[in-house]
Amino acid sequence: MIDSQDISEQELEVLKGDAVGGNNLCSSKWLINTLMSLCQVHENGWTKELESQLCILWDLSMEEEVVSYLISYDFLKIAKKTLVVSDEPRLIEIILGIIGNICCNKEAIDTIACDQELVTQILRYLASEDSLILIQLLRILQLIVCKIWQNPESDWTVHFTECEFLGDSITFMLMSSTNNDLLLAAMNFLESVSKISLPHENSFLKKLFKIDNLIPALLESFMQVISTEKDGYSEVELTFIRHWLIVLIVIMESDSLKFEDYENDENFLKLMEIMYRILEPYKKSYNLYPMQRSSIDIITDTLRILLSFHCCDVNIPPKIDHIIGTLIITLETGMSSSKKYDLEAEEQIPPSFLDFMIKYWLQINKLCTSEQIVEILCLCTSEVSQCLMILIQNDSKTTLEMHEKVENCRLLLENLLKKNNM
Numbered sequence: 001m002i003d004s005q006d007i008s009e010q011e012l013e014v015l016k017g018d019a020v021g022g023n024n025l026c027s028s029k030w031l032i033n034t035l036m037s038l039c040q041v042h043e044n045g046w047t048k049e050l051e052s053q054l055c056i057l058w059d060l061s062m063e064e065e066v067v068s069y070l071i072s073y074d075f076l077k078i079a080k081k082t083l084v085v086s087d088e089p090r091l092i093e094i095i096l097g098i099i100g101n102i103c104c105n106k107e108a109i110d111t112i113a114c115d116q117e118l119v120t121q122i123l124r125y126l127a128s129e130d131s132l133i134l135i136q137l138l139r140i141l142q143l144i145v146c147k148i149w150q151n152p153e154s155d156w157t158v159h160f161t162e163c164e165f166l167g168d169s170i171t172f173m174l175m176s177s178t179n180n181d182l183l184l185a186a187m188n189f190l191e192s193v194s195k196i197s198l199p200h201e202n203s204f205l206k207k208l209f210k211i212d213n214l215i216p217a218l219l220e221s222f223m224q225v226i227s228t229e230k231d232g233y234s235e236v237e238l239t240f241i242r243h244w245l246i247v248l249i250v251i252m253e254s255d256s257l258k259f260e261d262y263e264n265d266e267n268f269l270k271l272m273e274i275m276y277r278i279l280e281p282y283k284k285s286y287n288l289y290p291m292q293r294s295s296i297d298i299i300t301d302t303l304r305i306l307l308s309f310h311c312c313d314v315n316i317p318p319k320i321d322h323i324i325g326t327l328i329i330t331l332e333t334g335m336s337s338s339k340k341y342d343l344e345a346e347e348q349i350p351p352s353f354l355d356f357m358i359k360y361w362l363q364i365n366k367l368c369t370s371e372q373i374v375e376i377l378c379l380c381t382s383e384v385s386q387c388l389m390i391l392i393q394n395d396s397k398t399t400l401e402m403h404e405k406v407e408n409c410r411l412l413l414e415n416l417l418k419k420n421n422m
Contacts, residue, residue, distance in 0.1 A: 031057070031069060038078055046088045054094045061101040070098075071108055076118060083121040089130045096125065096136035103143040110147075113155040123159070126169035131179040138185040145192040152198050160208060167209035174217035183221050184240050191243035194250040203254060205247075211256045218248060219270045226274075232281050238294045241278060245301040252308055262314050272317050278302050279323045288327075288349075289334065296353050299327070303360045310367050318372070321364060322379035328357050329387045358391065365392055370405055374412045385413065 034053045041050060060066045070076075079095050086092060099122065103109045112118055125137050144156045160166060173186045196204035205211075225240050226233075233241065251257050259265040279302060281287050282295070303324065306316055331354050365373055377385040392398055392406050 035073055035075065035078060038082060042085045046091055051090060058094055058097050061098045064105060067102050067105050067108060076112060080118045080121055089133060093132045093136055096133060096140060100136055100139040103140055109143065113159065119159050123163050126165060131182045135182055135185050138189050142189050142192060145189065149196050171209060171213050171217045174221040178224060180225050183225050184236065187240055187243045191246050194247045205250060206254060211251060216267050219267055222274050226277055229277055230281055231284060232287050241298055242294055245298060249301055249304060252305060275302055275306060276320050279320065282327055283323060291349050300356060307360055307363060310364050318375040318379055321376045325361060325376060325380055325388050326384050328361055329384045362392060362395060370408045370412060373409050374416065377413050378416060
């Protein structure tokens with residue numbers, strides 16, 4: 001630990017001219033004085049001047065040379081003591097922010113893992129009610145997950161699995177927070193955890209979380225971030241949706257996405273509302289062209305989830321499949337236009353994406369009854385519904401039975417339209 005008595009005025013003068021960082025970011029003297037002030041915060045109190053100094057240090061700690069300097073002068077020990085004695089939220093936020101920057105250093109993150117007391121102090125802030133503290137903490141946890149992904153034998157794997165409240169704390173955030181920045185950080189962390197599989201173990205997600213509790217929390221977090229039906233999504237919202245879907249698919253593939261009563265289960269009904277909210281903006285052509293990679297992934301993953309329910313003979317609201325049917329015809333028309341006007345490659349719809357959507361439509365026509373298909377077609381325009389039926393008839397793998405089913409759907413649709421027009 002640094003003590004002011006350990007450094008003479010003469011030594012400080014020598015250090016004064018020494019710049020820390022390749023671009024002369026700051027002097028050694030300034031850093032040492034800042035660290036000494038931090039050591040004395042419990043005695044001298046929290047001041048605006050110290051806050052300003054630490055905010056500068058927080059920014060500077062993004063530089064590797066500054067991180068090396070901080071470690072050599074026992075910043076981690078100072079941070080550990082500060083986290084133990086201080087209850088000042090802003091100070092704790094800044095300390096965790098600096099630790100987060102230090103964790104970007106491969107050696108430093110391992111050094112922290114070897115200090116059980118520091119790890120305990122960091123993880124205990126999962127119980128904090130301060131959103132700004134939690135956001136910095138989640139950034140640290142995110143970097144740790146990246147370390148575990150690189151090396152499942154890391155000490156961090158043990159620290160995470162031995163932290164009994166980690167999963168419950170993140171679940172509580174998702175379930176109860178109204179701070180979108182916090183929910184975005186939590187979802188980013190959760191998505192990274194979901195990609196990890198430990199040797200000879202279940203998925204890391206199932207090891208850390210109670211999945212039955214996590215599912216309703218996931219649903220609630222989506223309804224908070226995407227609180228209403230929208231005309232389009234921001235990049236931040238697209239990232240959240242993408243990560244959210246990845247986590248849900250991991251849960252689904254582990255055979256844990258189950259509901260007691262599909263017709264009346266509140267969580268299933270909420271999930272279907274979310275599926276609708278995700279797809280609904282893509283009815284607008286300006287959300288399709290040019291087609292972003294994130295949108296392709298989002299639509300693809302949404303269809304994967306919906307198809308899994310279709311395959312289990314679960315009724316999907318026709319308003320959802322009607323959007324998908326409309327999208328198929330819109331995209332098919334768009335691809336024809338791309339060829340006609342020779343659009344740039346990045347503006348075109350990937351053929352594999354459209355093929356996937358068409359396969360979805362063909363598959364659900366096999367799984368659904370004629371009456372269910374007609375419910376979907378009734379919500380489409382006349383032109384779209386006709387094109388969707390032709391799509392099935394023109395498919396080389398369509399059986400005689402399916403041709404008859406399409407004709408039956410056509411008759412049912414005509415009779416229903418006549419009845420409605422009477």
